[in-house]
Amino acid sequence: xxxxxxxxxxxxxxxxxxxxxxxxxxxxxxxxxxxxxxxxxxxxxxxxxxxxxxxxxxxxxxxxxxxxxxxxxxxxxxxxxxxxxxxxxxxxxxxxxxxxxxxxxxxxxxxxxxxxxxxxxxxxxxxxxxxxxxxxxxxxxxxxxxxxxxxxxxxxxxxxxxxxxxxxxxxxxxxxxxxxxxxxxxxxxxxxxxxxxxxxxxxxxxxxxxxxxxxxxxxxxxxxxxxxxxxxxxxxxxxxxxxxxxxxxxxxxxxxxxxxxxxxxxxxxxxxxxxxxxxxxxxxxxxxxx
Amino acid sequence: xxxxxxxxxxxxxxxxxxxxxxxxxxxxxxxxxxxxxxxxxxxxxxxxxxxxxxxxxxxxxxxxxxxxxxxxxxxxxxxxxxxxxxxxxxxxxxxxxxxxxxxxxxxxxxxxxxxxxxxxxxxxxxxxxxxxxxxxxxxxxxxxxxxxxxxxxxxxxxxxxxxxxxxxxxxxxxxxxxxxxxxxxxxxxxxxxxxxxxxxxxxxxxxxxxxxxxxxxxxxxxxxxxxxxxxxxxxxxxxxxxxxxxxxxxxxxxxxxxxxxxxxxxxxxxxxxxxxxxxx
Numbered sequence: 001x002x003x004x005x006x007x008x009x010x011x012x013x014x015x016x017x018x019x020x021x022x023x024x025x026x027x028x029x030x031x032x033x034x035x036x037x038x039x040x041x042x043x044x045x046x047x048x049x050x051x052x053x054x055x056x057x058x059x060x061x062x063x064x065x066x067x068x069x070x071x072x073x074x075x076x077x078x079x080x081x082x083x084x085x086x087x088x089x090x091x092x093x094x095x096x097x098x099x100x101x102x103x104x105x106x107x108x109x110x111x112x113x114x115x116x117x118x119x120x121x122x123x124x125x126x127x128x129x130x131x132x133x134x135x136x137x138x139x140x141x142x143x144x145x146x147x148x149x150x151x152x153x154x155x156x157x158x159x160x161x162x163x164x165x166x167x168x169x170x171x172x173x174x175x176x177x178x179x180x181x182x183x184x185x186x187x188x189x190x191x192x193x194x195x196x197x198x199x200x201x202x203x204x205x206x207x208x209x210x211x212x213x214x215x216x217x218x219x220x221x222x223x224x225x226x227x228x229x230x231x232x233x234x235x236x237x238x239x240x241x242x243x244x245x246x247x248x249x250x251x252x253x254x255x256x257x258x259x260x261x262x263x264x265x266x267x268x269x270x271x272x273x274x275x276x277x278x279x280x281x282x283x284x285x286x287x288x289x290x
Numbered sequence: 291x292x293x294x295x296x297x298x299x300x301x302x303x304x305x306x307x308x309x310x311x312x313x314x315x316x317x318x319x320x321x322x323x324x325x326x327x328x329x330x331x332x333x334x335x336x337x338x339x340x341x342x343x344x345x346x347x348x349x350x351x352x353x354x355x356x357x358x359x360x361x362x363x364x365x366x367x368x369x370x371x372x373x374x375x376x377x378x379x380x381x382x383x384x385x386x387x388x389x390x391x392x393x394x395x396x397x398x399x400x401x402x403x404x405x406x407x408x409x410x411x412x413x414x415x416x417x418x419x420x421x422x423x424x425x426x427x428x429x430x431x432x433x434x435x436x437x438x439x440x441x442x443x444x445x446x447x448x449x450x451x452x453x454x455x456x457x458x459x460x461x462x463x464x465x466x467x468x469x470x471x472x473x474x475x476x477x478x479x480x481x482x483x484x485x486x487x488x489x490x491x492x493x494x495x496x497x498x499x500x501x502x503x504x505x506x507x508x509x510x511x512x513x514x515x516x517x518x519x520x521x522x523x524x525x526x527x528x529x530x531x532x533x534x535x536x537x538x539x540x541x542x543x544x545x546x547x548x549x550x551x552x553x554x555x556x557x558x559x560x561x562x563x564x565x566x567x568x569x570x
Contacts, residue, residue: 001473012300013301071298
């Protein structure tokens with residue numbers, strides 16, 4: 001299976017999201033809108049095995065390249081902290097004419113989803129927070145670990161994006177996976193293209209400096225923030241996540257008033273890519289309220 | 291390289307063309323070029339063509355009526371009806387007067403439009419076009435009969451082997467066919483309706499649409515006729531067509547057959563770009 005055959009029947013579109021050209025991989029013509037957003041320097045190809053199957057559940061699914069990512073615009077006149085990604089998500093919802101959408105966020109995408117629920121609760125429906133970022137538990141050990149994770153994410157991403165080669169990109173991608181063989185040549189080629197996009201260098205450098213940087217930590221969601229989010233949230237983790245441990249997700253799901261937790265095995269950070277069948281089942285059931 | 295990585299930056303959309311949900315691939319910016327695939331084909335026929343042309347043109351590749359992921363509407367799949375759908379698509383996309391690029395059946399549709407709607411066709415690039423002979427003449431060639439049989443089998447039972455055998459008939463070197471294009475076609479042929487369309491395309495009465503010398507002489511658009519060196523078109527048919535179309539250049543691509551745009555994209559793309567930009 002290649003990306004093209006996996007996405008056969010889906011559309012690839014560029015939307016004008018309030019001035020930011022935004023790439024979207026989408027499928028489904030009826031039902032609730034679902035926006036899927038990946039992690040730092042991720043792109044819609046991460047959801048290549050999810051968009052069509054979830055659309056078959058009766059949903060209008062749009063996986064997007066977040067601001068500064070993939071083939072979406074990479075402005076240099078913004079600060080790549082959580083509010084700008086939330087703003088981009090809201091502008092995307094406006095662009096597709098959706099008053100409200102469910103958000104499936106993986107890693108950084110999960111942080112964006114929670115941030116949007118916090119600042120614009122009426123625009124957001126159900127949330128899937130998969131191997132997510134953005135949660136800061138109160139205890140000191142969790143706080144220290146969170147800071148370490150941010151630093152590690154920045155380090156591995158810097159290594160991959162500064163003077164990128166097929167090898168450096170493959171190393172970065174293998175870090176996302178439980179099984180290194182989950183990284184296909186096609187995935188390496190795709191990401192290398194995005195890391196070397198002519199004219200995109202400045203935006204990418206700014207993104208990698210700012211998103212995992214210390215100032216963005218002001219926008220982490222604390223336990224009291226989580227307790228104030230009324231949305232139904234599925235917190236989804238894996239047994240081999242290289243960033244935050246599953247225990248943090250389990251705890252967050254308990255604090256969220258309408259949270260629940262699920263664990264998918266045999267997967268790393270890219271659970272949607274490594275275990276698409278299990279992911280599509282649990283996420284699809286949750287989104288349609290089954 | 292895969293189809294996806296070749297086409298990064300392109301859009302894939304479904305648009306309404308005269309009431310028919312039509313799959314298109316679009317890429318680039320500039321004067322419009324519309325690419326039409328052959329019998330049993332789909333827009334991936336031009337996966338290696340679109341990115342090169344898109345550096346200087348707005349390129350659209352479409353699934354013909356009933357083909358690929360374009361909706362099956364009605365039971366008329368004769369060339370004039372396929373051409374009507376293409377005109378509807380041109381209107382829906384506001385393409386104005388594009389250059390038409392057509393392979394096999396797509397070439398026939400393109401030439402038909404150049405004759406019947408000359409104001410809508412800026413240029414005509416025909417790759418191993420169908421329609422230059424009557425079906426009787428065509429099937430007198432055992433190689434054509436064998437290719438048709440193989441194609442029919444791929445539709446009847448779209449196994450990887452059958453689909454690969456069909457593709458092998460399109461190229462000079464069967465090793466040129468990669469697994470991905472086989473997988474794409476297998477998926478597109480899987481629904482039983484796909485076979486219905488194929489049979490209807492074959493059964494269609496295209497007598498009135500045959501590209502006779504009289505009709506070819508009426509083509510006013512500058513034309514590039516592309517022949518794969520081992521292609522099915524007999525030399526005398528090609529040369530007559532090249533002589534009869536008033537502003538026609540013949541290009542023979544060595545080491546290729548029915549699918550030169552896939553088998554030797556570098557040569558074909560360079561020639562297409564040259565042709566599209568020649569002063570008229």
